[in-house]
Amino acid sequence: MNALALALSLALSAYAQPPAPKVINMGPQFREFWNAAQARSFDEQLKLWDDLVEGPHQKYFDHAVWRKHKNADWRERKRRLLQSAFRRYPELAPKIDLAFRQFEHVLGLQVDRFRQIFPDARFDLDIYAGLSPTFLGMVTSLEPGGGSPVLVFAIDSIAADAERSPALLYAHELFHVYHHTVMGPSPSAAAMSLMLWHEGMAHLVAALVNPGSSDLELLGEPRLADMASKDLAWLAREFAPVAGQKVAQNHSLYQSWFDPWAPRLRPDLPALCGYKLGLEIARRAKQYYRLDEMSRWTPERAHEEVMQSLKVFAGG
Template sequence: MKVSSSKALCLVLLLASIAPTSGAEAPSITTSFNEFWTAAKGQPFLQQEHAWNRTIEATRRDIYDSVVWEKQQDPYWQARRQIWLKARFAKYPALAADIPAEVHAVQDAVAKQSVRFKMLFPDADTHPPITILLAPNFDAKSGVLSSGKPVLAFAADSLLLEHAQLDIVVPHELFHLYHAQHAGIRNDGVMPDAPLTLPLFEEGLATYVSGELAPGHTDGELLLEDELGAIPANKLPDIARRFLADARSKAIDAEHPEIFKRWFNAAPKPYQQGLPNRSGYWLGLQVIRYLRRTYTLAQMAAWSPAQAEAQVMAALQQISA
């Protein structure tokens, strides 16, 4: 299909804008990875870690501290970091040759989907704050830099490992960034003192948006898990009732982290009898579809956290009745 000159120019500008958020002095992540792997390939872990610190994190310190490792929120980040890095370095021999192509694929997907996203949300940034990096603990993630600025990070190595469908993942994450900037719903709704209804709303709305921008996919594809897409529609009232029992719980609860996990986390074993893990994503999508009968997408995207929480509670109660 022929692309108009104005759209082509937008693509070029958007591709140029996808740079490390720590500053223009940082090299491309492909250049950094090649330098890292040249020094680290076949070496003991401590030497690999030293090369990683020097070539990957040193020029991207803020985003690694604030978004990747979440040093301020996680008292155990150092131990987790070592475990994650050791596991990821072990996979790089099989991944290394394909990482540059994956970085390019992510850049291309971001550029194309950003143009489409701005058509759906005209007030979205022309140059959204996005960085492509390497990370062993997520594939794509919204976060907040030390300055308070929202940012979106794509981990090319994790996306490559997952064989991720970028036309689904990218618009989903673009919405999380947009939502943080325009409605103050940050960290995908997992905010201090936020009840569980907020991540339910946030993930449901982002999944809905990805379906709008990547039409033709099944629910299983949009939810990144066929088992979620196979949940029968007639189970919706029962699942809504089950969620309502947890709805007032905090998304971040150091004493009861299992409440959030049983609705939103992946794990080898099921958290709930008769429900696949991450069922909160499925339920969130159904809640958004229910709310769309009354509200436009633009209206819902503009709701404050308090408005979103109230609307979700009302919808869950009506769905479960």
């Protein structure tokens, strides 16, 4: 192959490859902070945190972590949550540091595997390997009033989750990015059924991207992973009457199914039951439909499938 042909081949190969995500890794800030802060009082730690961690990434903390535009009590909340987090850092710091150092490698593997299932997937957005006591991972915006999406992961909170696999969580959130692209953004008046479908599909795809993973690694809670069929049937009966309700009009309803800190649906059941129910609905749908087809369903089609599955699970 002559030089011109080789150059052309390399150029075409590079063109065919989707661009790699831009990763903002806060590992260096974490290491600098904890090396200086671990033997200090909490007030001294908080000052070092503001200077060394939040300062270089203020928009991330303002909009993704503390959500200052929505939480008038963010200062009190920040102080309370960081005090709790810092108490765990002596035990978790080595694990957090390792997760930061491995992040690009693990994420890159997930992106490559994801594209084997969805060849059209592109992740042209900023991805943060960050710190936060308020979430594990999510797609959000760092601009007031919304803007370009970013994908954010809280490496310290992920390290504190003993059961859940970080790789599965990364794949879960990558699917949310992809789903937003092919299905379109959720309507402002999104129904509960659409939230159930979004989360169920993300869990299903995360498991497919990581074959051999267990439901415990996927869901992070033994009582969700090993839920009895009678409890799943009860959840289906409970969800069916509220499936059409709009999330924006009843946020507490959404929280009861998808928020780890919300009151339980039933005292003997764990939090986050919506994730388990959504996963089983997506698994059932995959018995009859192609994955690429399911990913592109409209909200109306997704609602139809959710309602049909709820009826089956409820025993009706």
